[in-house]
Amino acid sequence: MKRIYMDYSATTPVDPRVVDAMAPYWSDVFGNTLSAHAWGQAAATALERAREQVARILGARPSEIVFTASGTEADNLALRGVAWAARRAGRGNHIVTTPIEHHAVEATVEQLHRLFGFEVTVVPVDGHGLVDPDAVRQAIRPDTVLVSVMTASNEVGTVQPIAEIAAVCREHGVPFHTDAVQAAGRMALNVEDLGVDLLALSAHKFYGPKGVGLLYVRRGLALMPAITGGGHEGGRRPGTVNVAGIVGMATALELAEAAREEETARLARLRDRLIEGVLSAIPDVRLTGHPTRRLPHLASFAIRGVEGASVVVGLDLEGIAASSGAACTEGEARPSPVLEAMGLAPEWAVGALRLSLGRYNTEEDVDAVLEALPRVVARLREE
Ligand SMILES: Cc1ncc(COP(=O)(O)O)c(C=O)c1O
Secondary structure (H helix, E strand, C coil), X not given: CCCEECECCCCCCCCHHHXXXXXXXXXXXXXXXXXXXXXXXXXXXXXXXXXXHHHHHHCCCHHHEEEECCHHHHHHHHHHHHHHHHHHHXXXXXXXXXXXXXXXXXXXXXXXXXXXXXXXXXCCECCCCCECHHHHHXXXXXXXXXXXXXXXXXXXXXXXXXXXXXXXXXXXXXXEEEECCCCECCECCXXXXXXXXXXXXXXXXXXXXXXXXXXXXXXXXXXXXXXXXXXXXXXXXXXXXXXXXXXXXXXXXXXXXXXXXXXXXXXXXXXXXXXXXHHHHCCCEEECCCCCCECCCEEEXXXXXCCHHHHHHHHHHCCEECECCCHHHCXXXXXXXXXXXXXXXXXXXXXXXXXXXXXXXXXXXXXXXXXXXHHHHHHHHHC
């Protein structure tokens, strides 16, 4: 049986060129970047080269890049860092976010609320999962210290009007954070064009290694470290840095950016073939997320009357890897909160299925899914 991986939004395999680029930094150039000797300086040189590489791609200054140990950590640093700095300066107590954020944002905002007393406004999304910049404008108060809206949804692929929301935030002088983890390599991400103040990325979503991320922090923005320790990353993210991983992330981002236009056009064709095929082959199924403003590689559906988790298991038995939502909520047979926020009734919202395409998928893969999925769904509906 040919196995088909169609879960590239959960994670991607590391590009062999990235593996090669990382190779010298495990045991040859192994120094601690803060050491004054030649070993340390060789590592520090590689670290700063990687910082310049990613800064160039993002349209940022190297000093505005903070390397972290994951996308989750980058989101945590953005939210806690800005909220705590604002608290210390007595600037306010209010955060604006959306109901469709990844757990990395959602759970951090929840903790800032429960443990630290921040007030939170959750602006609604429409039936396509889209945030209205005017709703953000209405939510902002004089004591708002941060707005956080993800660039593109990991569950339904909807791409938000980030530049418009950023403009609203700037008008009101409120820092704006975006979780761009799903967008990297799939959309242009220039921090000046977007107008964002904080932007989080994770290497393993664009053929880089797991356990490496970054946070762009606009110059001059007050940010307290979310974890405390020594002087790495200017004290904003203490802990001996993962030079091999960071070199890998920079290489992966450069490769992804170089291939982006061609690859996203190819993936969008496969995605559309998949969407049309699923909608015509299976009764009582609907596309979730925006029909056009969506990530080029992501097809997401609600299938009435079946559990998404069961569909994922059924597909796995056919050798196909899919997801029923965010990877970390897998295994829970409850309606997707993201789909509920988009107004889907529970009998639809339990049937979430996400197929996310990537580098090694072909038309034959799409056709194999279009052959297997109707069978899997029909079998589950008979049970
Ligand atoms: C939108 C989004 N944000 C954050 C993350 C977390 O990134 P990491 O796996 O590097 O912690 C993910 C990964 O699933 C994601 O899809």
